[in-house]
Amino acid sequence: MNLPSPRTELSPTQPHQSSRREFLVTGGKAVAASALAGVVLPYVHAAADNTIRLALIGCGGRGNGAVANAMSAGGLVLGDDGGTKRAVGTGAGGPIKLVAMADLRRDKLDQSHSALKQALGDLIDVPPERRFLGFDAYRHAIDCLRPGDVAMLTTHAAFRAPHLEYAVEKGVNVFMEKDFAADPGGVKRILRAGEAADKKNLKIATGLMCRHSSARQALIQKIRDGAMGDIQLIRAYRMDSGYFMQPFPRGENELLWQLSPGHPYQFLWSSGGVFIELMIHQIDECFWLKDSWPVSAHGVGGRLAGSADCSQNLDSYSIEYTFADGTKALVTGRYIPNCYDDFATYVHGTKCAAKFSGNIHAPNGCLYKDQRIEPANIAWRPAKETVNPWQAEWDVLLSAIRNDKPHNETRRAALSNLGAVMGRAAVHSGKIITWDEAMASNFQFCSNVDALTANSPAPVQADAQGRYPAPIPGKTVEI
Amino acid sequence: MNNYQASESSSASSVTRRQFLSTSTKVAAGAAMVGALPRAGYTAENNTIKIALVGCGGRGGGAVAQALSTQGPTKLWALADFFEARLQSTLNNLRPQFARQLDVPAARQFSGLDGYQKAMDSIGKGDVVLLATAPAFRPLHVDYAVSRGLNVFMEKSFGVDAPGVRRILKAGEVAAKKNLKIAGGLMSRHYLPLEQAVDQIHQGMIGDVITCWANRMHGPVGFKAREPGMSELAHQINNYSNFTWLNGSFIVDWLIHNIDICCWIKNAWPVSAQGIGGRQVRTDPDQLFDHYTAEYTFADGTKMLAQGRHITNAYDFFGDFIQGAKGCAILGEGQPKPRLFKGHIPESADLLWKYTGPACDQYQREHDLFFDAIRNDRPYNETERCAKAGLAAILGRMACESGQLITWEEALASELELAPGLADLKSDSNPPVMPDGNGDYPIVKPGETKVL
Numbered sequence: 001m002n003l004p005s006p007r008t009e010l011s012p013t014q015p016h017q018s019s020r021r022e023f024l025v026t027g028g029k030a031v032a033a034s035a036l037a038g039v040v041l042p043y044v045h046a047a048a049d050n051t052i053r054l055a056l057i058g059c060g061g062r063g064n065g066a067v068a069n070a071m072s073a074g075g076l077v078l079g080d081d082g083g084t085k086r087a088v089g090t091g092a093g094g095p096i097k098l099v100a101m102a103d104l105r106r107d108k109l110d111q112s113h114s115a116l117k118q119a120l121g122d123l124i125d126v127p128p129e130r131r132f133l134g135f136d137a138y139r140h141a142i143d144c145l146r147p148g149d150v151a152m153l154t155t156h157a158a159f160r161a162p163h164l165e166y167a168v169e170k171g172v173n174v175f176m177e178k179d180f181a182a183d184p185g186g187v188k189r190i191l192r193a194g195e196a197a198d199k200k201n202l203k204i205a206t207g208l209m210c211r212h213s214s215a216r217q218a219l220i221q222k223i224r225d226g227a228m229g230d231i232q233l234i235r236a237y238r239m240d241s242g243y244f245m246q247p248f249p250r251g252e253n254e255l256l257w258q259l260s261p262g263h264p265y266q267f268l269w270s271s272g273g274v275f276i277e278l279m280i281h282q283i284d285e286c287f288w289l290k291d292s293w294p295v296s297a298h299g300v301g302g303r304l305a306g307s308a309d310c311s312q313n314l315d316s317y318s319i320e321y322t323f324a325d326g327t328k329a330l331v332t333g334r335y336i337p338n339c340y341d342d343f344a345t346y347v348h349g350t351k352c353a354a355k356f357s358g359n360i361h362a363p364n365g366c367l368y369k370d371q372r373i374e375p376a377n378i379a380w381r382p383a384k385e386t387v388n389p390w391q392a393e394w395d396v397l398l399s400a401i402r403n404d405k406p407h408n409e410t411r412r413a414a415l416s417n418l419g420a421v422m423g424r425a426a427v428h429s430g431k432i433i434t435w436d437e438a439m440a441s442n443f444q445f446c447s448n449v450d451a452l453t454a455n456s457p458a459p460v461q462a463d464a465q466g467r468y469p470a471p472i473p474g475k476t477v478e479i
Numbered sequence: 480m481n482n483y484q485a486s487e488s489s490s491a492s493s494v495t496r497r498q499f500l501s502t503s504t505k506v507a508a509g510a511a512m513v514g515a516l517p518r519a520g521y522t523a524e525n526n527t528i529k530i531a532l533v534g535c536g537g538r539g540g541g542a543v544a545q546a547l548s549t550q551g552p553t554k555l556w557a558l559a560d561f562f563e564a565r566l567q568s569t570l571n572n573l574r575p576q577f578a579r580q581l582d583v584p585a586a587r588q589f590s591g592l593d594g595y596q597k598a599m600d601s602i603g604k605g606d607v608v609l610l611a612t613a614p615a616f617r618p619l620h621v622d623y624a625v626s627r628g629l630n631v632f633m634e635k636s637f638g639v640d641a642p643g644v645r646r647i648l649k650a651g652e653v654a655a656k657k658n659l660k661i662a663g664g665l666m667s668r669h670y671l672p673l674e675q676a677v678d679q680i681h682q683g684m685i686g687d688v689i690t691c692w693a694n695r696m697h698g699p700v701g702f703k704a705r706e707p708g709m710s711e712l713a714h715q716i717n718n719y720s721n722f723t724w725l726n727g728s729f730i731v732d733w734l735i736h737n738i739d740i741c742c743w744i745k746n747a748w749p750v751s752a753q754g755i756g757g758r759q760v761r762t763d764p765d766q767l768f769d770h771y772t773a774e775y776t777f778a779d780g781t782k783m784l785a786q787g788r789h790i791t792n793a794y795d796f797f798g799d800f801i802q803g804a805k806g807c808a809i810l811g812e813g814q815p816k817p818r819l820f821k822g823h824i825p826e827s828a829d830l831l832w833k834y835t836g837p838a839c840d841q842y843q844r845e846h847d848l849f850f851d852a853i854r855n856d857r858p859y860n861e862t863e864r865c866a867k868a869g870l871a872a873i874l875g876r877m878a879c880e881s882g883q884l885i886t887w888e889e890a891l892a893s894e895l896e897l898a899p900g901l902a903d904l905k906s907d908s909n910p911p912v913m914p915d916g917n918g919d920y921p922i923v924k925p926g927e928t929k930v931l
Binding site for chain 2: 229230232233235298300301302303304305306314315316317318320325326327328330332334336337338339340342348350351353368370371372373374426429430431432472473474475
C-alpha cells in the first residue's frame with residue numbers, strides 16, 4: 001500500500017511533478033538483524049539499554065518519512081538512497097525503535113502503523129496500548145519515553161508549541177517537523193521551549209533539512225570564501241497548480257474537518273497556511289545565504305478574480321525581504337494551474353550568479369560564470385550528495401544524542417519561521433512589516449490551542465456558503 | 480495662410496517648415512528668403528508654429544501649456560476630444576495664461592472619435608500635433624499625423640498591445656524618412672537631475688547594476704460613476720484608466736516611466752518577463768488588477784522587478800531603487816531628487832552623489848528640446864525608444880496576466896489586439912468589452928487568459 005507523500009501531504013490540485021519522496025516503497029525486505037547485532041556503543045544516557053526510542057506524534061506523511069530516516073530506512077520506506085548504505089535500524093550507529101504513536105484520527109494512525117510495520121518489522125514496536133488518539137494523545141505518547149529518547153512532533157504547526165513544551169518538560173529529545181508556528185505568538189512559545197531545552201541539555205532537531213544538505217553547505221562555504229562577491233539579490237520560487245478547497249460541508253464537526261487530511265494547510269490558524277508550509281525551506285535558505293535575519297518585508301499577493309476557493313490562502317505571494325545591509329531577497333509563491341512554474345532558489349552576487357537549490361529541493365546548485373543563469377554558463381558545482389538531507393538531519397540528531405554533543409536547532413528554526421510569518425503578514429496586510437514588529441508581536445490566530453477538544457468550536461468559522469475569510473490587504477492584521 | 484501646407488505627394492520636394500524656419504530664425508538672411516519663398520513679408524508671422532491638441536484631458540492641457548511656453552511664436556490652432564465639454568473647459572483653463580496664443584474658433588473645435596483627423600487636417604506640415612488621448616488610440620493617431628507630415632508630441636503610453644507598438648514603430652521609421660520630429664511623453668528622460676544620475680551610474684559610481692526595482696504603489700485608481708444618458712463607450716472612455724483596451728493596464732500606463740528608466744540605466748530592453756498579479760481588494764465595476772509584480776530578465780542575467788499596487792492603507796513607494804555591485808540609487812518618477820549611495824542602505828551618511836544644478840521642469844524641458852529641434856532642424860525622433868519602453872511595460876502585463884514566462888520576441892510578435900477594429904469605432908458603437916448582466920466586466924485570469 002502507499003502512504004501519502006512522506007514529507008508533505010500537499011498535493012497540488014493538478015500534480016506538478018512527482019517527487020522521489022512521493023511514494024512509499026514497501027519492498028517487504030527483511031530487516032537486517034545481523035547488522036544490528038554487531039553494533040555496540042557506550043551508553044550515553046542513563047537508560048537500560050542503548051536503544052533510542054521514538055514516539056511519533058502526528059501520523060501523516062511527514063511523520064512516516066521521519067520514522068524512516070530515523071531508522072536509516074529511506075531506501076525501504078521512502079525509495080530514496082540516502083540511508084541505505086547503513087544497516088536499517090542503526091540510525092547513527094545504534095539501535096532505534098518506534099514505541100508509541102499518536103494522532104487525532106484512528107484511520108491515519110492505523111494506516112501509518114500498518115505501512116511502517118510492513119516495511120520495518122520489529123523496529124516498529126507499537127502495540128495497541130501505545131497507540132493514542134485525540135487532542136491529548138501526545139501526552140500519553142511522550143509519557144512512554146525515557147530521557148534520551150526522541151519525541152517526533154509531526155502534526156501541523158498549531159500544535160507544535162504545546163507538544164514541544166511538554167516534551168521539554170518531560171526531558172526528552174525532539175525532532176520537530178516544519179513549520180513550527182502559525183503566528184508570532186506560536187514562535188515565542190517555541191523560542192522559550194528551546195531555551196528551556198538548552199538548560200536541560202536536550203537535543204532538538206528541526207525539519208529544515210536543507211541546512212543539512214552537503215551540496216548546499218559546500219556552496220555556502222564557497223560563497224563565504226568570496227566566490228561570487230557580496231550577495232546582492234536572492235530569488236526563491238515555488239510555483240505549482242494550486243490547492244483549491246471546496247466549501248465546508250454543513251453538518252460536519254468543523255474543527256475536526258479543518259484538521260482532517262488535506263485541510264490543515266488551508267487554514268491560517270492550523271498550519272500558517274500553504275505559503276509558509278511550502279516556502280519556509282527556501283525562506284530559510286535565503287536567511288542562511290545572507291547569514292542574517294531580514295529587517296523588513298514588503299509584499300503583494302492576491303487571488304484569481306472570481307475564485308471559488310473556500311480556503312484562507314491567497315494563490316499568489318511575492319515578498320521582498322530587506323536585510324540590514326540593504327540587499328534583498330525576493331520570495332515568490334504561486335498556486336495557479338497552467339502558469340509558468342519554477343521551484344528553485346537563485347543568488348546574485350557582485351561577481352556572478354548561483355543556483356542554490358532546485359526542483360523539489362534538489363541539491364543541484366552551482367556557480368555561474370556571470371549573472372546569466374544558463375546550463376552552458378556553469379562555472380562550478382559542489383560534490384554530489386551521498387546522503388540526502390532528510391537522512392542527514394537525523395544522523396546529526398542521533399549522533400548528538402549518542403555522543404552528547406550540543407544540538408539545538410530551535411532558535412534558528414523558530415526565527416526562520418518568524419521571517420516566513422513576517423513575509424506572509426506583509427502580503428496579507430499590504431504593510432511593510434519589520435523584524436522588530438514581528439518579534440514584539442504576540443498575535444495568535446487561536447488563543448486556546450492547548451485547550452481544544454473535539455467539541456470546541458473551530459477557531460475560524462465558515463460563512464453561509466461554506467467559505468472562510470481570506471486576507472484583505474489594507475485591512476488584515478497578523479502581527 | 481501659409482502655402483507650404485503642401486500636399487502629401489509634393490512633400491519630398493517642398494520646402495518644409497523646419498527648413499524654412501531654420502533659415503528664417505537667422506534674421507539676417509531675410510533677403511535670401513525673399514527669393515526662396517513664394518511671397519515676401521513673411522518672417523515674423525510665419526515663424527509661428529501651429530498646435531493642434533488631440534485629447535483634452537489633464538495631460539493634454541498640460542502639454543499645450545508647455546508647448547505654448549517654448550521659445551518662439553506658437554499658437555493653439557485646433558482642439559479635438561471625444562467629449563465636447565472638454566474642448567471649452569480646456570480653453571478656459573488655458574486662457575488666463577495664454578490668451579494671446581489661443582486661436583481656436585468653434586470651427587476648429589472637434590468632438591467625437593474622428594475629431595483627430597479634422598484637427599490634424601487644420602494644420603500643416605511643420606506644425607505640431609499633441610496626441611494625448613487614451614493610449615489605445617495613439618497608434619492610429621501617430622500614423623495619421625505622420626501621413627500628414629506633422630511633427631508629433633505623443634503622450635505615453637504608446638499603444639496597449641503589440642500590433643499597436645509595431646504600428647508606432649513603423650510610423651517612426653516613416654517619420655525619420657520624412658525628417659519629421661517626434662517626441663514621446665517619457666519626460667523623465669529629459670529630467671536634468673536624472674540624466675546626470677544615470678550618467679554617474681553609467682560611469683560606474685555604484686558598480687555594475689544587478690537589480691532594478693521599479694515601484695509605483697499608492698491608493699486606488701478613481702472610478703467615475705456613469706453619468707445619466709452616457710453611452711457605454713463614453714462611460715469607458717471617461718474612465719479610460721480602468722479598462723485595459725483603453726490604457727493597457729496600470730502596469731503599462733502608470734509604471735512605464737519607472738520601467739523605462741531602469742532600461743535606460745541598463746542600456747537594454749529586457750529579454751523576458753514572468754510575474755504575478757491580481758485583483759484582491761478592488762470592487763469597482765471595471766477591469767483593473769490592484770497589484771502586480773513583474774520580474775524582468777536582461778540579456779546579461781540581471782533583473783528588474785516592477786511592482787505596482789493600488790490599495791488604500793498599504794505600504795506606498797513611488798520610484799526606482801537601483802542596486803549595483805558597489806552601491807545603490809533612488810531615483811525615477813516619484814523621486815524628484817535622485818541620489819546615489821555607497822552600499823545598499825540609502826542613508827545620507829553614505830551619500831555618493833546628488834544633483835546640485837539648477838531646477839528643472841522635466842515636462843517643459845521635453846517640449847523645449849522638441850520645439851528647438853523643429854526650429855533648428857535637428858534630428859529628433861524618440862519613437863523607437865518610446866515604443867520599446869511601451870513594449871517592455873506591455874510584456875510585464877502579459878506575463879502577470881497570463882502567469883506565463885514571455886520573451887521580448889514573443890511579445891513583439893503578438894497579433895492579439897485588445898480593441899480590434901478600433902479605427903472603425905463610432906461614437907455610438909459598443910466598446911470592445913461590455914458588462915455582463917450584473918454590470919461586471921471580464922477580469923483576466925492567470926493560467927487562462929491568452930495574452931499573445
